[in-house]
Amino acid sequence: MKEEKILQTIFKLLRRIAPEADPSGLAPDENIRRALDIDSFDALNFFIQLHEELGVTIPEADYGQLNTLAELTRYLASRVA
Amino acid sequence: MAEFLMPSLGSDMKEGTLLEWRVKPGDRVKRRDVIAVVDTDKAAIEVEVFEEGIVEALLVQPGEKVPVGTVLAVIRTEAVEISTGEAAAGRLPGAPPAEAVPPLPPGAEAAPAPRVFRAPSAPPSTPGERVRASPYARRLAAEHSIDLGLLHGTGPEGTVRAADVQLAMAVTAEAPAPEAPVKGPPHGEATEPVAPAAPTRERPAGRDQAAAMRRAIAAAMARSKREIPHYYLQTKIDMSRTLRWLEAENLKRSIKERLLPVVPLIRAVAMALQEVPELNGYWIDDRHEVREAINIGFAISLRQGGLIVPAILGADLMSVDELMEALRDLITRTRAGGLRGSELTEATISVTSLGDLGVETVFGVIYPPQVALVGFGRITEQPWAENGMLAVRPVLSATLSADHRATDGRRGAQFLDALNRHLQEPSKL
Numbered sequence: 001m002k003e004e005k006i007l008q009t010i011f012k013l014l015r016r017i018a019p020e021a022d023p024s025g026l027a028p029d030e031n032i033r034r035a036l037d038i039d040s041f042d043a044l045n046f047f048i049q050l051h052e053e054l055g056v057t058i059p060e061a062d063y064g065q066l067n068t069l070a071e072l073t074r075y076l077a078s079r080v081a
Numbered sequence: 082m083a084e085f086l087m088p089s090l091g092s093d094m095k096e097g098t099l100l101e102w103r104v105k106p107g108d109r110v111k112r113r114d115v116i117a118v119v120d121t122d123k124a125a126i127e128v129e130v131f132e133e134g135i136v137e138a139l140l141v142q143p144g145e146k147v148p149v150g151t152v153l154a155v156i157r158t159e160a161v162e163i164s165t166g167e168a169a170a171g172r173l174p175g176a177p178p179a180e181a182v183p184p185l186p187p188g189a190e191a192a193p194a195p196r197v198f199r200a201p202s203a204p205p206s207t208p209g210e211r212v213r214a215s216p217y218a219r220r221l222a223a224e225h226s227i228d229l230g231l232l233h234g235t236g237p238e239g240t241v242r243a244a245d246v247q248l249a250m251a252v253t254a255e256a257p258a259p260e261a262p263v264k265g266p267p268h269g270e271a272t273e274p275v276a277p278a279a280p281t282r283e284r285p286a287g288r289d290q291a292a293a294m295r296r297a298i299a300a301a302m303a304r305s306k307r308e309i310p311h312y313y314l315q316t317k318i319d320m321s322r323t324l325r326w327l328e329a330e331n332l333k334r335s336i337k338e339r340l341l342p343v344v345p346l347i348r349a350v351a352m353a354l355q356e357v358p359e360l361n362g363y364w365i366d367d368r369h370e371v372r373e374a375i376n377i378g379f380a381i382s383l384r385q386g387g388l389i390v391p392a393i394l395g396a397d398l399m400s401v402d403e404l405m406e407a408l409r410d411l412i413t414r415t416r417a418g419g420l421r422g423s424e425l426t427e428a429t430i431s432v433t434s435l436g437d438l439g440v441e442t443v444f445g446v447i448y449p450p451q452v453a454l455v456g457f458g459r460i461t462e463q464p465w466a467e468n469g470m471l472a473v474r475p476v477l478s479a480t481l482s483a484d485h486r487a488t489d490g491r492r493g494a495q496f497l498d499a500l501n502r503h504l505q506e507p508s509k510l
Contacts, residue, residue: 018384019242020384020385037384039382039437040341040342040343040436040437041341041408041409041412044339044341047336048336048337051336051337057336058336059332060328060331060332060339061328
């Protein structure tokens with residue numbers, strides 16, 4: 001349930017950044033930035049918006065391990081209140 | 082009286098389409114006010130005025146495509162007051178007659194007189210009002226003569242998106258509401274009502290835009306390779322100090338204020354240019370013009386393809402936080418609309434960073450009439466020998482493409498050396 005809400009939030013934010021793409025077609029272990037052509041500026045905005053939507057602050061040091069939907073949902077699910 | 086001309090917003094821009102007036106006759110304007118939005122082959126650009134005074138007359142209507150140098154408006158400057166009758170009557174003597182407009186390529190006909198799409202209960206737009214819209218939305222609206230001010234924007238902060246314009250196109254094409262008024266240009270003479278024209282489905286505007294963008298890039302880059310004798314220098318920079326500093330700085334900051342790694346790089350470029358000013362400027366008419374203001378053009382790619390290189394004006398006067406803010410603002414406006422003419426024309430050097438992808442080294446093409454371009458690749462861990470010791474360090478490949486007419490390799494080498502030095506002392510950035 002929590003994972004589903006997180007996933008929908010991720011999709012919503014990705015659609016905002018890449019309106020022409022369909023993030024729900026991403027495989028769980030696909031590299032999101034590469035698949036949707038997201039640069040470092042949009043990636044930073046994505047993390048800012050995740051913070052605003054879910055209240056989770058992601059330290060910069062963790063950016064590197066958050067490349068796929070599976071990694072993101074697992075990471076966020078363990079931190080969302 | 083001063084004439085407000087269709088500006089040249091790129092070295093190869095020949096004509097532009099007036100998309101929108103932000104002022105009406107009688108409005109007072111001051112230097113650097115944005116008074117119009119002009120569509121170039123690359124984007125919708127906000128154009129500033131450089132005179133103080135009162136708008137006397139608007140001579141070109143939204144949707145008209147005119148050559149660079151065409152008088153778009155007349156500004157009554159404070160010093161000279163003249164009778165308003167002549168100007169308000171229409172085109173002034175001296176303004177190019179309509180026949181002077183060169184024939185447009187097939188399929189790129191100038192839009193008809195504006196047709197207004199009125200959404201129920203939408204407030205009427207006023208010419209001075211600022212409408213936030215994406216560049217593609219502006220272009221679509223101009224091509225189909227839809228008034229952006231009457232659309233409900235569904236993008237961030239009410240920004241009108243292409244989808245909103247397409248919705249309006251679909252609605253007007255399907256059922257032109259009988260009460261939908263058809264009005265002429267806001268401040269011109271009355272025009273005949275124009276029958277609603279169906280959007281041209283066989284010629285998607287998106288493809289035209291992409292093609293125009295490619296042509297604009299092609300013209301500038303072909304000119305660069307034709308005219309500029311490039312020389313290329315590369316240096317490898319140990320980034321461990323800068324990255325450690327950046328990490329510590331970002332730990333102090335909220336997520337919204339974090340610095341991107343490219344920010345200290347831009348700051349270091351600005352500082353290095355203060356030491357080697359010859360790379361900051363232009364080559365025009367067989368002469369090297371060194372510029373005092375350091376306006377760093379930053380290459381920003383667009384999702385729909387192509388790129389725009391708007392300038393961070395006065396980059397040398399900004400702290401890293403101010404640079405990050407300026408960069409954020411510039412990238413957002415490049416992608417969502419709202420770049421200013423000065424940002425497209427006043428860059429004195431360009432920086433391109435392809436480090437997001439796996440690229441190690443950039444061999445850049447100079448944007449004329451500039452005389453240098455700095456390229457950054459990806460920071461990668463590499464074996465690094467120093468003082469007889471071997472270590473693994475994060476290493477950045479920095480390159481300089483420079484115009485050999487303006488400078489020689491030694492100046493270029495001094496620049497890269499200075500760049501490296503500044504990145505070894507990040508606390509002074």
